[in-house]
Amino acid sequence: xxxxxxxxxxxxxxxxxxxxxxxxxxxxxxxxxxxxxxxxxxxxxxxxxxxxxxxxxxxxxxxxxxxxxxxxxxxxxxxxxxxxxxxxxxxxxxxxxxxxxxxxxxxxxxxxxxxxxxxxxxxxxxxxxxxxxxxxxxxxxxxxxxxxxxxxxxxxxxxxxxxxxxxxxxxxxxxxxxxxxxxxxxxxxxxxxxxxxxxxxxxxxxxxxxxxxxxxxxxxxxxxxxxxxxxxxxxxxxxxxxxxxxxxxxxxxxxxxxxxxxxxxxxxxxxxxxxxxxxxxxxxxxxxxxxxxxxxxxxxxxxxxxxxxxxxxxxxxxxxxxxxxxxxxxxxxxxxxxxxxxxxxxxxxxxxxxxxxxxxxxxxxxxxxxxxxxxxxxxxxxxxxxxxxxxxxxxxxxxxxxxxxxxxxxxxxxxxxxxxxxxxxxxxxxxxxxxxxxxxxxxxxxxxxxxxxxxxxxxxxxxxxxxxxxxxxxxxxxxxxxxxxxxxxxxxxxxxxxxxxxxxxxxxxxxxxxxxxxxxxxxxxxxxxxxxxxxxxxxxxxxxxxxxxxxxxxxxxxxxxxxxxxxxxxxxxxxxxxxxxxxxxxxxxxxxxxxxxxxxxxxxxxxxxxxxxxxxxxxxxxxxxxxxxxxxxxxxxxxxxxxxxxxxxxxxxx
Amino acid sequence: xxxxxxxxxxxxxxxxxxxxxxxxxxxxxxxxxxxxxxxxxxxxxxxxxxxxxxxxxxxxxxxxxxxxxxxxxxxxxxxxxxxxxxxxxxxxxxxxxxxxxxxxxxxxxxxxxxxxxxxxxxxxxxxxxxxxxxxxxxxxxxxxxxxxxxxxxxxxxxxxxxxxxxxxxxxxxxxxxxxxxxxxxxxxxxxxxxxxxxxxxxxxxxxxxxxxxxxxxxxxxxxxxxxxxxxxxxxxxxxxxxxxxxxx
Numbered sequence: 015x016x017x018x019x020x021x022x023x024x025x026x027x028x029x030x031x032x033x034x035x036x037x038x039x040x041x042x043x044x045x046x047x048x049x050x051x052x053x054x055x056x057x058x059x060x061x062x063x064x065x066x067x068x069x070x071x072x073x074x075x076x077x078x079x080x081x082x083x084x085x086x087x088x089x090x091x092x093x094x095x096x097x098x099x100x101x102x103x104x105x106x107x108x109x110x111x112x113x114x115x116x117x118x119x120x121x122x123x124x125x126x127x128x129x130x131x132x133x134x135x136x137x138x139x140x141x142x143x144x145x146x147x148x149x150x151x152x153x154x155x156x157x158x159x160x161x162x163x164x165x166x167x168x169x170x171x172x173x174x175x176x177x178x179x180x181x182x183x184x185x186x187x188x189x190x191x192x193x194x195x196x197x198x199x200x201x202x203x204x205x206x207x208x209x210x211x212x213x214x215x216x217x218x219x220x221x222x223x224x225x226x227x228x229x230x231x232x233x234x235x236x237x238x239x240x241x242x243x244x245x246x247x248x249x250x251x252x253x254x255x256x257x258x259x260x261x262x263x264x265x266x267x268x269x270x271x272x273x274x275x276x277x278x279x280x281x282x283x284x285x286x287x288x289x290x291x292x293x294x295x296x297x298x299x300x301x302x303x304x305x306x307x308x309x310x311x312x313x314x315x316x317x318x319x320x321x322x323x324x325x326x327x328x329x330x331x332x333x334x335x336x337x338x339x340x341x342x343x344x345x346x347x348x349x350x351x352x353x354x355x356x357x358x359x360x361x362x363x364x365x366x367x368x369x370x371x372x373x374x375x376x377x378x379x380x381x382x383x384x385x386x387x388x389x390x391x392x393x394x395x396x397x398x399x400x401x402x403x404x405x406x407x408x409x410x411x412x413x414x415x416x417x418x419x420x421x422x423x424x425x426x427x428x429x430x431x432x433x434x435x436x437x438x439x440x441x442x443x444x445x446x447x448x449x450x451x452x453x454x455x456x457x458x459x460x461x462x463x464x465x466x467x468x469x470x471x472x473x474x475x476x477x478x479x480x481x482x483x484x485x486x487x488x489x490x491x492x493x494x495x496x497x498x499x500x501x502x503x504x505x506x507x508x509x510x511x512x513x514x515x516x517x518x519x520x521x522x523x524x525x526x527x528x529x530x531x532x533x534x535x536x537x538x539x540x541x542x543x544x545x546x547x548x549x550x551x552x553x554x555x556x557x558x559x560x561x562x563x564x565x566x567x568x569x570x571x572x573x574x575x576x577x578x579x580x581x582x583x584x585x586x587x588x589x590x591x592x593x594x595x596x597x598x599x600x601x602x603x604x605x606x607x608x609x610x611x612x613x614x615x616x617x618x619x620x621x622x623x624x625x626x627x628x629x630x631x632x633x634x635x636x637x638x639x640x641x642x643x644x645x646x647x648x649x650x651x652x653x654x655x656x657x658x659x660x661x662x663x664x665x666x667x668x
Numbered sequence: 669x670x671x672x673x674x675x676x677x678x679x680x681x682x683x684x685x686x687x688x689x690x691x692x693x694x695x696x697x698x699x700x701x702x703x704x705x706x707x708x709x710x711x712x713x714x715x716x717x718x719x720x721x722x723x724x725x726x727x728x729x730x731x732x733x734x735x736x737x738x739x740x741x742x743x744x745x746x747x748x749x750x751x752x753x754x755x756x757x758x759x760x761x762x763x764x765x766x767x768x769x770x771x772x773x774x775x776x777x778x779x780x781x782x783x784x785x786x787x788x789x790x791x792x793x794x795x796x797x798x799x800x801x802x803x804x805x806x807x808x809x810x811x812x813x814x815x816x817x818x819x820x821x822x823x824x825x826x827x828x829x830x831x832x833x834x835x836x837x838x839x840x841x842x843x844x845x846x847x848x849x850x851x852x853x854x855x856x857x858x859x860x861x862x863x864x865x866x867x868x869x870x871x872x873x874x875x876x877x878x879x880x881x882x883x884x885x886x887x888x889x890x891x892x893x894x895x896x897x898x899x900x901x902x903x904x905x906x907x908x909x910x911x912x913x914x915x916x
Contacts, residue, residue: 078801093723094788096828097731113808149804156804158797158857160821167811185821191730192824199796206792214785242777271725305698310706311727412729415748418698418756481801529713531706576718580680581778583721584713 018555022603022647029639029653033442035138039659040120043142046443047486051493058083059209061492062251064236065089066218066278069098070190070473071456072257073197074480075488080204082485087249088201089216089238091273091586096198099259099271100476103190104316105174106182107473109147114171118179120144125660126177127471130361131436131464132613132629133662134291134637136655138443139462143471146478151183153481157196161185174317174469182470187316187408193473197480215241217586218258218278219514221285222250223449224506226497231286233452234500235507237514241586244579246514248507250500252492253451255484256282257476260435260457262295264594264601265546266538268432269301269314275590276597279439279458287447288639288651290440290460292597293605296467296614297547298433299365302416303385307535312431313416315388315409317469320358320365322393322402323426325349327386331376337387337425348372356667363466363614363627364667366430370547373429380427389425430547434472436463436614437604440639440653444487445479448639451495453488455479460637465613518578521588526571530588533568537561537591537598545602550618554606561599568595600640603648610634624668631662669695669760673708675720676767678776681783685776687765697756701744702727702734704755705766722780727751729892732827735834736780737767742831742890749829749892769834773841773878786876787828787844794868795848797857816854823850825893832887832895838879843887845873846903847895853906863910870907 035042053061061084065076068090076088092098110123123144128135155161155169161183162170174182185192204210222235235250261276262268283289300315326347328340349368350357360368369386372378379385394402399422403410410421417427438460445453445461456476463471500507544550544557568591576582611620611627612634620628635656641649670693678685690712695704702724709719724734729749738744744753758764766780774782812820824847832843849866852858858865874880881900888897 074801081800092725092731092733093784094828096788097725097733099726099731101731102726102728111807149802152804152807153799153801155807155810156797156799156857158820158852158855160817160824160851160855162821163812163814163817165814167813167817168808185824188730188825191827192821195824199791200799200801202788202791203796203798205788212788214788269728271731272727273725306696308696308699308703308707310700310703313728412752415746415752415754416700418754485801527714529710531710573713573716575713575716581721581781584719 018551019607022558023607023650024643024647026641026649026651029651031442032653033444033446035443039137039141042138043145050486050490053489053493055083059085061085062087063253063255063488064249064251065255065257066236067098067256067258067458068095068201069100069257069259069456070194070197070476071480072255073098073194073201074477075255075257075455075484076210077197077200077204078481078485079488080207080209083209086204086210087213087251088210089213089218091215091217091241093214095201095212095214096195098194099274100194100473101191102269102271103473104187104314105318106172106184106189106470107150107193107477108174108181108468108470109151109183109474110144110181111148111151113169114180116179118181122179123147123181126468127462128464128660129665130466130468132466132665133464133631133635133657134612134655135462135464137657137659142483143462143475143478146482147474149482150474150477154193154196157200159185159192159196161192177468190473193477197477213238217241219281219589220510221254221282221452222248222500222507222510223285224500224504226495230450232450232497234497237510242581244577244582246511246518248502248511250507252497253453253488255453255455255488256439256458257455257480258458260438261594261597262432262435264537264598265432265541266535267304267309267312269298269312272311275593277590277593279454280593280597282439282447282449282452284642285449287449287452288440288641289437289600290637290639291437291465291604292601292640293545293608294436294465294614295432296362296434296436297366297430299362299369299430300388300428301431302413303380303427303429305381305417313412314431314433315413315426315428317362319388319406319409322405323358323388323390324392325358325386325388327372327377327379337379346377353667360667361466363616367547367616369430385427385429387425388428390421391425394422434467436460436465436467440637444490445483446487446491451491453484455484465615517589518585521572521574521585521592522578524570524572524574526573528567528571529573530584530591533564533572534587534591534594537564537595540564541598541601545598545605548616548618549605551606551609554602557602558599558606561595561602565595565599568592600648604638604640607638607650608634627665629664669697669755671695671758671761672763674763674765675779677720677779680778681775695755697754699755700727700751701738701753701755702751720780721778724751730827732829735769735829735831737769737834739765742769742834743892747892747894769830771833771839771878773833773839773876774830784828784830786841786878787830789876790841790845790869790872791848793872794861794865795852797852798861810856812855820851820854823847823854823895823899826895827893829892831890831892833878835886835890836879837884837886838882840881840887841873841876841878842881842900842903843891843895845869846899849903849906850899853902862906863913863915866903866906867910867915
């Protein structure tokens with residue numbers, strides 16, 4: 015086993031400093047804030063802060079830093095910060111308010127997060143997340159976020175994601191939209207106040223790293239492309255924050271937005287930033303299945319559907335009868351059969367893998383046999399169509415619009431799809447990467463979710479990082495170092511800019527015979543097949559070879575039309591896909607190295623007799639932080655994980 | 669199925685544009701409208717031609733990035749966003765005109781892409797509640813009647829796509845502006861800035877070159893989120909109130 019991985023990696027030093035706090039866990043964040051240095055209000059406007067990405071984490075951080083009086087510049091690739099993909103989150107946001115008096119507490123949310131993350135997250139970070147969650151709700155309500163309310167006028171909650179308390183705040187099926195609009199409005203207020211300069215339709219293409227007078231390498235700015243004029247611009251600052259979201263689009267098909275990409279974090283990785291746990295991906299069980307090769311993205315159907323829908327496949331392989339013609343005793347309600355106590359409500363990773371096994375076994379339904387039924391016939395018989403309509407009407411309409419099928423009269427077809435990534439740039443407790451002055455927030459960092467994320471926790475993390483964590487840790491960094499200004503003619507700046515210009519020229523000059531999308535789709539097929547719901551040593555080694563070949567194919571045979579000096583969406587995509595290819599390779603290497611199953615990462619060699627995920631805590635209770643190394647070998651730095659408060663246990667949902 | 673599309677092609681903001689005809693011989697009714705454009709673009713790219721530029725991001729109908737005028741109707745024949753429109757809404761042999769939003773407040777950037785920055789500037793003029801991070805009181809200290817909260821939510825579901833402007837014969841952005849006035853004006857948190865908000869946003873709306881509202885109602889018919897026309901009545905009431913109070 016050890017041999018296959020040795021070909022691809024070298025093991026470097028353990029992570030020496032993760033800024034880990036000590037003392038009682040409930041006091042760690044308060045003490046960290048108290049020990050942080052502060053910046054005199056009069057000096058703040060002289061300090062330049064760059065924030066890339068204006069979703070929940072980025073917009074919240076930019077607004078808050080602007081309010082504090084810093085000179086902030088923000089960048090996003092969309093035409094407005096209101097479009098960021100945070101907007102698409104449906105379900106809700108967790109907070110340990112205990113408004114239900116059902117035994118919830120900061121400690122319980124902390125416990126659920128660590129357990130849900132399958133004991134691969136840091137206790138200190140998860141505790142802070144739970145602690146800050148209550149402030150997020152207060153902040154959002156004060157901004158006018160219209161959360162669902164009860165008749166008495168107080169905030170409503172629902173339960174979510176297989177926990178035993180009701181702690182999820184929501185705004186119908188559009189919680190992400192409402193939270194993002196709240197952060198967006200706070201950001202626009204600061205733009206009007208002149209503290210934030212917003213640059214829309216600007217994409218970051220490189221990070222500028224400059225040594226200070228002591229020789230310490232520090233992030234000092236970014237190179238961006240104005241997507242309308244094509245101009246390559248240099249922006250320098252005292253600190254750089256990346257809040258650029260996740261990289262699920264490495265699979266081509268995912269529930270991410272078309273433009274979601276890894277370029278900002280990958281360019282930072284190429285400049286020395288470690289990439290943490292890249293193989294941890296979350297595959298969501300209830301998405302609308304693929305209908306053809308032309309498909310551009312996948313659509314999530316809220317997990318709440320599993321509260322009333324029953325999942326089944328025909329007992330016989332290749333049974334192509336209409337679902338309503340298949341009699342009850344010829345159906346296999348496999349989740350209810352295998353997991354009698356949780357039934358259709360098992361966690362996301364388990365539900366996803368179970369669907370894959372049924373389809374692998376030839377029992378899948380719909381085009382290509384890649385789907386299972388989610389049936390509401392019993393729910394409609396029990397509650398009546400009106401009640402089902404009131405609960406799920408908007409989701410049923412969405413399903414009908416996309417598939418052309420009526421989910422009231424026949425079961426929905428669903429299949430798992432890539433939804434979220436727990437991996438991201440490695441950061442310490444202060445959300446600072448190993449490159450000093452480079453901070454990373456939201457889905458773009460790896461920090462709080464471990465190997466698996468619970469439902470309604472992504473919005474929580476984005477806003478915790480943006481409103482509360484970064485605005486406390488950035489000033490400490492800024493107050494601790496006096497940095498000389500970096501001018502545009504600094505050799506490092508010139509070098510970074512030149513590299514970007516050469517890359518753009520190179521992409522435009524290849525003029526091969528394959529479209530960017532065709533190569534992206536091929537990458538997606540490789541990743542889904544070998545680094546998707548189930549991974550094996552043999553498959554991953556094969557995938558690494560295929561991806562290396564594809565990288566060569568891309569750089570010799572891609573066709574990018576048009577010129578740089580105008581809006582050129584093909585060029586934008588080509589640049590992103592080039593980075594996705596390199597990321598895909600690293601994901602496979604990370605998955606190959608982690609010869610255990612945990613959370614969203616399932617290795618076929620590491621399972622119990624019943625086919626459940628089997629962790630190996632003695633060998634793998636660490637964060638894998640990858641240094642780029644060279645094209646052949648990546649350098650692994652381990653950060654050991656220790657659990658002082660919560661006992662490491664195997665998850666069981668039987 | 670086979671379709672013919674007439675697409676507005678315009679190299680940049682300053683260039684003159686024109687409709688260009690393309691044949692698509694092999695599209696499927698399960699494709700979304702934007703996937704049909706993807707297919708067209710793959711073909712154009714392989715032929716060495718410049719693909720059609722259009723905005724889209726989430727393709728789930730929530731981000732508001734996409735939006736084109738299809739056969740004269742913003743977002744096309746169904747009440748939904750362009751990304752959620754499928755070819756099954758069309759017939760084999762159909763000829764489909766595809767144009768960008770047309771409004772003086774939304775200059776064309778390229779082909780089907782327009783600049784909607786004016787919407788952000790209208791929000792900057794007062795479309796928020798002034799509360800700094802950290803200064804918020806406990807959330808449940810201020811109950812909000814469920815009915816008000818639900819109405820505020822309905823207005824807040826605006827996705828800022830701009831279909832209302834494209835549909836309006838006057839090129840007015842009143843539905844967009846009024847949705848925000850209504851969302852924040854219905855909540856107790858939004859009361860202190862209610863007058864300054866409506867004055868600031870309406871002034872910015874006019875400064876951006878959007879036309880006046882004459883209650884035609886095309887906006888609400890085109891709105892993929894069903895924002896009702898009565899939000900504009902509320903805006904007018906707030907505006908009169910603010911003017912009468914001498915706040916201007």
